[in-house]
Amino acid sequence: MSKTVNGFSKLNKFEKIDWLIENFFNGDNEAKNTLSQYWNENEIIQDLHDDFIENTISNYYLPFGIAPNFVINGKDYVVPMAIEESSVVAAASLVAKFWSTRGGFKAEVLSTVKIGQVHFMYEGDKAELQKYFNTKKEDLLKATSAITKNMRKRGGGILDVELRDKTEELENYYQLHVTFETVDSMGANFINSCLEAMANEFENENIRVVMSILSNYVPECLVKAEVSCKVEELYAENSEYLAQKFVEAVQIANVEPHRAVTHNKGIMNGIDAVVIATGNDFRAIESCAHAYSAKDGQYRSLSNATIENGIFKFWIEIPLALGTVGGLTSLHPLSKLAMQMLGKPSAKELMQIIAVAGLAQNFAALRALTTTGIQKGHMKMHLTNIIKGLGASEADKQFLINYFENKTVTHNAVVEAYNNLRK
Ligand SMILES: CC(C)(COP(=O)([O-])OP(=O)([O-])OC[C@H]1O[C@@H](n2cnc3c(N)ncnc32)[C@H](O)[C@@H]1OP(=O)([O-])[O-])[C@@H](O)C(=O)NCCC(=O)NCCSC(=O)C[C@@](C)(O)CC(=O)[O-]
Numbered sequence: 001m002s003k004t005v006n007g008f009s010k011l012n013k014f015e016k017i018d019w020l021i022e023n024f025f026n027g028d029n030e031a032k033n034t035l036s037q038y039w040n041e042n043e044i045i046q047d048l049h050d051d052f053i054e055n056t057i058s059n060y061y062l063p064f065g066i067a068p069n070f071v072i073n074g075k076d077y078v079v080p081m082a083i084e085e086s087s088v089v090a091a092a093s094l095v096a097k098f099w100s101t102r103g104g105f106k107a108e109v110l111s112t113v114k115i116g117q118v119h120f121m122y123e124g125d126k127a128e129l130q131k132y133f134n135t136k137k138e139d140l141l142k143a144t145s146a147i148t149k150n151m152r153k154r155g156g157g158i159l160d161v162e163l164r165d166k167t168e169e170l171e172n173y174y175q176l177h178v179t180f181e182t183v184d185s186m187g188a189n190f191i192n193s194c195l196e197a198m199a200n201e202f203e204n205e206n207i208r209v210v211m212s213i214l215s216n217y218v219p220e221c222l223v224k225a226e227v228s229c230k231v232e233e234l235y236a237e238n239s240e241y242l243a244q245k246f247v248e249a250v251q252i253a254n255v256e257p258h259r260a261v262t263h264n265k266g267i268m269n270g271i272d273a274v275v276i277a278t279g280n281d282f283r284a285i286e287s288c289a290h291a292y293s294a295k296d297g298q299y300r301s302l303s304n305a306t307i308e309n310g311i312f313k314f315w316i317e318i319p320l321a322l323g324t325v326g327g328l329t330s331l332h333p334l335s336k337l338a339m340q341m342l343g344k345p346s347a348k349e350l351m352q353i354i355a356v357a358g359l360a361q362n363f364a365a366l367r368a369l370t371t372t373g374i375q376k377g378h379m380k381m382h383l384t385n386i387i388k389g390l391g392a393s394e395a396d397k398q399f400l401i402n403y404f405e406n407k408t409v410t411h412n413a414v415v416e417a418y419n420n421l422r423k
């Protein structure tokens with residue numbers, strides 16, 4: 001029998017759950033209990049979460065952790081991180097502490113330009129189109145004036161509108177390429193509203209607007225974060241040799257895409273965790289970061305490292321379109337709290353903090369990879385997850401943690417040790 005359904009969206013939450021349990025869980029109430037266990041007892045908070053998305057049936061928790069000891073441009077921060085992967089928060093904390101005694105992180109916003117485009121088709125004479133655009137340009141800005149009024153008061157708004165000829169890539173394809181300053185908001189809704197108003201104004205019998213949408217690729221919304229110190233301050237021993245290996249690890253990621261993807265994944269461990277904790281849009285951040293890392297046609301490392309005149313320098317340049325207002329940033333109680341924890345930053349300050357989180361994470365991973373290997377530290381943190389997965393008691397858990405203090409943790413080794421213990 002078909003399990004498709006009409007009018008599902010009109011059912012209330014409980015009816016939706018009943019339909020799900022009946023059709024996809026054979027009426028098993030265990031699934032229903034799992035869903036309800038994750039509801040918030042406070043009805044106001046639960047209603048809030050129900051309304052964030054559509055067809056909500058429960059909440060999906062991510063751990064919310066904090067990494068202390070970050071010093072950025074001389075200011076102390078404790079950084080909120082929402083992530084499911086063990087060892088990320090520990091690594092961020094370790095690295096924050098490490099650099100706090102070596103001058104901390106330096107960060108700088110290089111630019112804050114956002115982009116939106118009206119994509120359209122035009123089959124006529126190019127010179128005529130250019131003429132039409134020139135006469136229309138003022139009207140395009142006027143068409144958005146009600147939408148941009150408050151943003152202009154904040155120092156933002158539309159920076160420029162250009163006509164772009166894309167017919168070499170696709171027959172008859174042109175764009176209005178529009179640049180924006182959106183101050184403390186990520187700006188997606190603001191930009192899309194402006195673009196749709198412009199498209200209405202621009203469209204005529206010869207111009208077929210295909211779509212109007214912001215671009216998540218913002219190579220001129222760029223932030224740089226860096227650390228540096230004398231090479232001998234990097235490691236307790238063999239510093240020159242290990243620093244060299246560290247730089248080579250970055251160089252390898254710069255020339256070898258297979259490595260670069262994993263290298264950048266490590267960076268995104270730090271970035272996504274803070275992006276999610278602060279209620280920002282991690283899909284936008286992810287897609288942009290990866291496009292930027294391939295900007296010259298090859299996918300490369302987002303970070304760089306050098307050793308010059310005995311100084312080790314490690315830095316990242318990454319586009320980050322972030323908001324400290326709008327979206328979920330102040331709607332989700334934990335995002336609001338995360339912003340408070342960070343001292344209610346502006347979007348520019350948040351760009352710096354998040355770039356630093358990415359750099360810190362990359363530093364931790366590369367340091368581990370080029371010394372002990374990644375598994376030692378990662379598995380040390382993951383050990384408790386494996387033990388929990390086995391359903392071990394608190395006493396067995398403590399025994400296993402002690403047992404693995406000086407042994408290599410692998411999933412099999414833990415299962416074997418647990419089974420021996422149970423015998
Ligand atoms: C895992 C560590 C930090 C252990 O490092 P450690 O030196 O064994 O840690 P420790 O027990 O000596 O503690 C030192 C400090 O580390 C932090 N720390 C230590 N343990 C905890 C904990 N339980 N909870 C919170 N913080 C912790 C904390 O700051 C602590 O200081 P304290 O608080 O005691 O003053 C280290 O080995 C490390 O940084 N490893 C790298 C981990 C990593 O990169 N994980 C990401 C997942 S792997 C991946 O997805 C990406 C990757 C690696 O593939 C990317 C790539 O290939 O480039």
Ligand SMILES: NC(=O)C1=CN([C@@H]2O[C@H](COP(=O)(O)OP(=O)(O)OC[C@H]3O[C@@H](n4cnc5c(N)ncnc54)[C@H](O)[C@@H]3O)[C@@H](O)[C@H]2O)C=CC1
Pocket residue numbers: 150154182183184185186187188189190191214216281284323325326327328
């Ligand atoms: N492709 C994409 O990335 C898309 C993303 N989205 C979603 O849009 C949301 C972000 O859009 P926004 O327009 O940023 O949010 P929003 O729609 O909540 O608007 C934020 C508004 O806050 C106001 N504001 C108050 N103080 C401000 C200040 N200091 N600086 C700037 N604005 C201030 C402005 O009116 C601004 O338009 C996110 O939830 C994102 O997931 C939506 C469509 C597409």
